[in-house]
Amino acid sequence: MFYRExxxxxxxxxxxxxxxxxxxxRLRYYGVLIVAFGIVPLFINDYWASAVAxxxxxxxxxxxxxxxxxxxxxLVSLGTGGFMAVGAYSVYKLMTAFPDISxxxxxxxxxxxxxxxxxxxxxxxxxxxxxYLAVATLAAQFFLVWLFNKVPWFYNYSASxxxxxxxxxxxxxFVTGAQTSAxxxxxxxxxxxxxxxxxxRNLTRGTVGRKWMAIRDMDIxxxxxxxxxxxxxxxxxxxxxxxxxxxxxxxxxxxxxxxEVGEAFGIQKSFLILFMxxxxxxxxxxxxxxxxxFLVLLPVFLKNVLVGALGWPTDLAAHIExxxxxxxxxxxxxxxxxxxxxxxxxxxxxxxxxxxxx
Amino acid sequence: MPDQLLYAMEVTLNGLxxxxxxxxxxxxxxxxxxxSGIFNYAQGVLALFAALTxxxxxxxxxxxxxxxxxxxGGHLTHFGWQVPAVIAIVLTAGVMVLLAIVIExxxxxxxxxxxxxxxxxxxxxxxxxxxxxxxxxxGSDIKTLDVGLPQGINDTIETTTANWFGYGFFIDNxxxxxxxxxxxxxxxxxxxxxxxxxxxxxxxxxxxxxxxxSVGISLRFxxxxxxxxxxxVALVAGIMWGSKSGVQFSLSLIALKALPVLMLGGxTSIPxxxxxxxxxxxxxxLFEFSIGxxxxxxxxxxxxxxxxxVFLVFRPQGLFGERIIERV
Numbered sequence: 224m225f226y227r228e229x230x231x232x233x234x235x236x237x238x239x240x241x242x243x244x245x246x247x248x249r250l251r252y253y254g255v256l257i258v259a260f261g262i263v264p265l266f267i268n269d270y271w272a273s274a275v276a277x278x279x280x281x282x283x284x285x286x287x288x289x290x291x292x293x294x295x296x297x298l299v300s301l302g303t304g305g306f307m308a309v310g311a312y313s314v315y316k317l318m319t320a321f322p323d324i325s326x327x328x329x330x331x332x333x334x335x336x337x338x339x340x341x342x343x344x345x346x347x348x349x350x351x352x353x354x355y356l357a358v359a360t361l362a363a364q365f366f367l368v369w370l371f372n373k374v375p376w377f378y379n380y381s382a383s384x385x386x387x388x389x390x391x392x393x394x395x396x397f398v399t400g401a402q403t404s405a406x407x408x409x410x411x412x413x414x415x416x417x418x419x420x421x422x423x424r425n426l427t428r429g430t431v432g433r434k435w436m437a438i439r440d441m442d443i444x445x446x447x448x449x450x451x452x453x454x455x456x457x458x459x460x461x462x463x464x465x466x467x468x469x470x471x472x473x474x475x476x477x478x479x480x481x482x483e484v485g486e487a488f489g490i491q492k493s494f495l496i497l498f499m500x501x502x503x504x505x506x507x508x509x510x511x512x513x514x515x516x517f518l519v520l521l522p523v524f525l526k527n528v529l530v531g532a533l534g535w536p537t538d539l540a541a542h543i544e545x546x547x548x549x550x551x552x553x554x555x556x557x558x559x560x561x562x563x564x565x566x567x568x569x570x571x572x573x574x575x576x577x578x579x580x581x
Numbered sequence: 582m583p584d585q586l587l588y589a590m591e592v593t594l595n596g597l598x599x600x601x602x603x604x605x606x607x608x609x610x611x612x613x614x615x616x617s618g619i620f621n622y623a624q625g626v627l628a629l630f631a632a633l634t635x636x637x638x639x640x641x642x643x644x645x646x647x648x649x650x651x652x653x654g655g656h657l658t659h660f661g662w663q664v665p666a667v668i669a670i671v672l673t674a675g676v677m678v679l680l681a682i683v684i685e686x687x688x689x690x691x692x693x694x695x696x697x698x699x700x701x702x703x704x705x706x707x708x709x710x711x712x713x714x715x716x717x718x719x720g721s722d723i724k725t726l727d728v729g730l731p732q733g734i735n736d737t738i739e740t741t742t743a744n745w746f747g748y749g750f751f752i753d754n755x756x757x758x759x760x761x762x763x764x765x766x767x768x769x770x771x772x773x774x775x776x777x778x779x780x781x782x783x784x785x786x787x788x789x790x791x792x793x794x795s796v797g798i799s800l801r802f803x804x805x806x807x808x809x810x811x812x813x814v815a816l817v818a819g820i821m822w823g824s825k826s827g828v829q830f831s832l833s834l835i836a837l838k839a840l841p842v843l844m845l846g847g848x849t850s851i852p853x854x855x856x857x858x859x860x861x862x863x864x865x866x867l868f869e870f871s872i873g874x875x876x877x878x879x880x881x882x883x884x885x886x887x888x889x890x891v892f893l894v895f896r897p898q899g900l901f902g903e904r905i906i907e908r909v
Contacts, residue, residue, distance in 0.1 A: 293698075351893050351897050354848065358840045358843070365886055366883040369883050490837065497705075501702045539648060539717065542713045546717065549709025549711070549712070550706070550710050556695075556699055
C-alpha cells in the first residue's frame, strides 16, 4: 500500500539512480535522520549515551568498515581490534602533537594512518585466501597490540602505559575529556557515522563496490574479465581500515577517554565486530547498523534483567550472558544465515504486496 | 662448549616440548577440518571445558552449584567425595562424547551446506556458549588439576647433561610426559584412520561428502565420531595444559596458539600439525631468547603468527596442506 514503485515516476537519470528509489524508503530515511539529529539529542542523558548510543554509533562505523572487507570483498579479517588500536594511538599522537588543529581533522587523519597500515597487512591477501587469510590477519592483531604495549613512544612515555585523551573542542564545545556532555559525544559520533555511511553506501553502489563484489564471488573469474585483484583487494583493505581506524579513534577519544591497548582493543573486539557484521548481514550497510544495535543492546538488556530484575550475583550473570550471547549467535545462524538484513529484505518484499498478496 | 650455545640448546629442547603441546591442540582442529570442512574455533574452549569437568568430577563438585545457590539461596558446593583420577578421566571422556552428540544434534545438523564462514562463526558462538556454560557449571575460580602426572624438573637429565657439558639442562617432567602422550595419540589416530572401518569412512567423508553419502556412509554418525575424537584430544590437551598452568579461562586461549601451527602445517594434515607445532615451538622460543630482549620481550604473542604469515606468502597451502586447485 505504502511501499511500492507504482505511481512513483522518475523523470531524470539522477532520480532514477538515487540511493532510495522507492518513496517510502526515502521518507523513512529522512525520518530517521530527523529523529537522530533533531529529537534524540534533546532527550539523551549520560546513562543512555555511555551505555547505548555512543557505543552503538562507534561500533556501527567499525561494522561498516569490516563489512566492506568481509561482506563486499570477501576477505575475512580477524585483525579489527588491532586496526582500531592503530586509529586510537594515531589520534592520540596527533592530538598531543598538534593541539591547535581540530579534532575532526585528527580523527580523519587517524583513519588515513590506519588505511596505510591496513594496506600493509592486506598485502598477503594476494597470495593467501580463505581461512588461511583469516588466521593471517590475526598476525596484525597480535603484533599491533604488542607494538603499542612495548614501544613507549606511542603512549608518550606515560608511567601507566595508558593513553588519555586530552580535552578538545569542536565549535568551542567539548567533545573529548571529562567535561564533555552526553549530547556533544552523541552528536560528534553521529555526524561522523552519517558521513561514513554515506560514503560507504555510495562506494559500494559504484564501480569500486562492483569490483569488490566480483572479487568476492570468484577472484579468478573477476581477474579474467579485467578486474585488477591487486588494486581491488588493497582498496578494500584501505577503505575498510580507514573506517575502522576512525571507529578506533572515536572509541578511544570520545567513548573511553583513557585506554590500555590489550584491554580495549584485544582479540575479543575483533570477534565482537565480526559478529555484528555476520548477525547484521554480510554485504549490507543496513546490516552493519542492525548488527551493531543488536550486540550493543543485548548485553545491556541481559544485564538489566539478570542483575537488576532477578538479583543474581554479577559474575554468574556475566557467565549466563556469555551463554545466551553464544547461544543466540548459533540460533541466529541456523535461522537466518544471511542476517538481520535478509529479514528486513523479506519484510520489504512482503510489504510491497501488502495488503493484497495476489 | 660455550655457554650461549648450551643455553640455545636448552631453549630449543624446551621449544620442542612446547611445540608438542601446541600440536596437541592443533590436532583437534585438523581432525574436524578434514572430516567436515569446519574450522572449529571452539577447540580451545573444548579443552577448557574438558579440564573443568575433569577437576569437577575429581573433586566431587556439585554442578551448577552457583546457579542453584543463586535461585534457592542455599550453600551447596561439594558432594563430599573424591573420585580417583582414572575413573574421572573416563567419565569426562563420556561427557565429551555426550557433548559431541548434542553439538551435532542442535547445531551442525541444521548448518549442513552453509558457507564455511557461517560454520566458523557458529563455532565461535559455540565457544562463547561453552565458556559460559563451563563457568556456570563448575565455577570460574582457578583450579589446580592433578591426575598424578610427574611434575617439576627432571633430575636425571639435569645430572647427565651436567656431567657431559658442565651445565644442567632444565626440562620439566610434565613436558616429557606430554611428548610421550602426543606421540602415542598421533600413532593411535593414524592407525585408527588407516586400518579401522570407521577410520576409512572418516577419510571417505573427508575426501568427498557427497560420494561418501552415496555409498551409504552416515554423515551424521561420522560427525559425532569426529567431534568425540576432537573432544577426547581436547581432554588430553586440557589435562596437559591444566596440570602445567592450572585450569582457568586462559586455557581456552591455547586455541589461538594453535592457529599459526595450523597455518604452517596446513589445515588438512596431521603430520603437518606435529611438524608445524615443533617449528613454531622452537622458533618462538629461540626468537624470544635471541632477539626478544633487544625489542622489549613478550614476542611469543605474535612471533608465531608473523612466522606463519611470511611462510604462507611463499607456500599458500601450508607445509603439508593439500594443493589448492582453483577452477573458474
